[in-house]
Amino acid sequence: MTQSSYGQVSFLPDLMREPDRNFEQGGRSFYFFDFDDNVMHLDTKIVLFRRGSDEEREISTTEYASVHGLVGREGTAWSEWEIRTKVAEFGSYRNFRDLPGEARGGDRQPLVRDVREALANAVTDWRGPSWAFFVHAVNQSRPISLITARGHHPHTLRRAVDLLAQTRDLPANPNYLSLYPVTHPDVQKLLGDPEGRASIAELKKEAIKRAVADAFECFGANPSHRFGMSDDDPANVRLIAQAFRELKQDYPDNAFFVFNTHGRQLVREEILLDGSATDTLKAEQIELFKG
Numbered sequence: 001m002t003q004s005s006y007g008q009v010s011f012l013p014d015l016m017r018e019p020d021r022n023f024e025q026g027g028r029s030f031y032f033f034d035f036d037d038n039v040m041h042l043d044t045k046i047v048l049f050r051r052g053s054d055e056e057r058e059i060s061t062t063e064y065a066s067v068h069g070l071v072g073r074e075g076t077a078w079s080e081w082e083i084r085t086k087v088a089e090f091g092s093y094r095n096f097r098d099l100p101g102e103a104r105g106g107d108r109q110p111l112v113r114d115v116r117e118a119l120a121n122a123v124t125d126w127r128g129p130s131w132a133f134f135v136h137a138v139n140q141s142r143p144i145s146l147i148t149a150r151g152h153h154p155h156t157l158r159r160a161v162d163l164l165a166q167t168r169d170l171p172a173n174p175n176y177l178s179l180y181p182v183t184h185p186d187v188q189k190l191l192g193d194p195e196g197r198a199s200i201a202e203l204k205k206e207a208i209k210r211a212v213a214d215a216f217e218c219f220g221a222n223p224s225h226r227f228g229m230s231d232d233d234p235a236n237v238r239l240i241a242q243a244f245r246e247l248k249q250d251y252p253d254n255a256f257f258v259f260n261t262h263g264r265q266l267v268r269e270e271i272l273l274d275g276s277a278t279d280t281l282k283a284e285q286i287e288l289f290k291g
Contacts, residue, residue: 004036006143009160014290017139017140017141020226021226022224022226024223025222025224026222026224027217027223027225028143028219028225028226029102029142029225029226029227029228030142030143030145030177030211030212030215030225030226031075031133031134031142031145031229031230032051032144032145032147032208032227032228032229032230033130033137033139033145033146033147033229034146034147034148034204034229034231034233035146035148035150035157036148036149036150037061037062037232037233038128038129038130038230038231038232038261039128039129039130039134039146040115040118040126040128040131040237041125041126041127041128041133042061042114042115042118042126043056043060043114043118043124044061044095044096044110044111044114045059045061045095045118046059046061046083046092046093046095047091047093047094047095048071048078048081048083048092049081049083049092050080050081050082050244051072051080051081051082057081071083085189093151094095094110095110095114095148096110096150096151096183097110097151097184098110098151098153098156100153102154104155104156104159105153105156105160106156109152109156109160111150111152111156111157111160112156112159112160112163114160115164116163116165116182116183119167119169128232129232129261129262129266130231130232130259130261133230133259133261135170135171137174138170138171138172138174138175139171139172141172141175142175143175143176143177143215143287144174144175145176145177145178145179145211146176146178146179146180146181147179147180147182147207147211147229148181148182149181149182149183149200149203149204150183150184151181151182151183151184151185153181153184153186154180154184154199157179157181158176158179161173161174164173165258177185177211177214177215178210178211178214179220180207180210180211182200182203182204182206182207182286183203187207188203189207191203191207192206193206201235201239204236205239205243208229208240208243208244209246209247212227212247212251215227223251223254225255226254226255226256227244227254227255227256227257228257228258228259228268229244229259230260230261231259231260231261232261232262235261236264237258237260237262241258241269241271241277244256244271245271245275248271248272248273248275249273255270256270257269258271
């Protein structure tokens with residue numbers, strides 16, 4: 001493994017296709033990814049509104065992550081601003097949703113637009129910390145699930161990612177197992193939240209469990225299947241570990257791995273049956289992640 005100057009973990013080239021780790025036992029290796037700031041950095045803006053008016057202020061997701069606790073708080077520079085979510089197509093997260101009246105996956109959809117703009121930007125690198133890990137999974141044709149807080153239709157999410165294959169940044173289109181943009185209304189219903197009352201954390205946890213169920217439905221309930229999910233956000237990493245602990249109780253013979261890419265490191269933990277995790281293993285070579 002090498003350290004990338006762009007902030008993602010790089011692997012040595014692995015252009016040769018290799019069978020899944022437990023191929024001889026009929027097992028497959030499944031790769032789950034969060035998307036934003038993990039696979040790709042996109043300049044999707046959150047819209048703040050000045051209280052008592054329709055004045056807007058766009059900020060990046062990176063900036064919002066550092067100030068979200070200050071928005072609306074008295075005595076701060078952000079006290080007069082607020083998040084509005086009641087009307088999705090006009091609210092603060094409208095750029096994380098499909099535009100009403102536009103074709104799913106069409107060029108006017110915000111996600112497709114943002115991916116195109118990222119690919120055309122010669123100055124700012126869009127590759128997230130799990131990018132090379134994602135390329136490895138695509139190159140090896142591993143079944144992939146994308147689990148994201150975004151609310152685009154799954155067709156739009158697929159279209160945006162497939163652009164990466166068109167530009168040859170990816171060696172091929174991903175071998176999709178499932179797509180879960182968890183705040184899309186149809187996906188929320190699928191995840192058991194038709195009223196939209198669950199938190200994003202709850203929805204993502206349920207989506208992880210559903211993705212495992214998808215794997216068993218498509219490839220059979222083989223105890224040799226292996227599952228791994230990567231994220232660079234410590235809170236999301238804890239969420240993944242919690243979901244995998246519960247899944248390990250239901251499927252004790254299957255292997256569940258959490259890949260933490262926080263701080264430009266790539267760290268693997270396997271979730272054990274007693275709920276603990278193996279000692280942290282820092283990757284020094286791609287073999288640690290082949291499967």
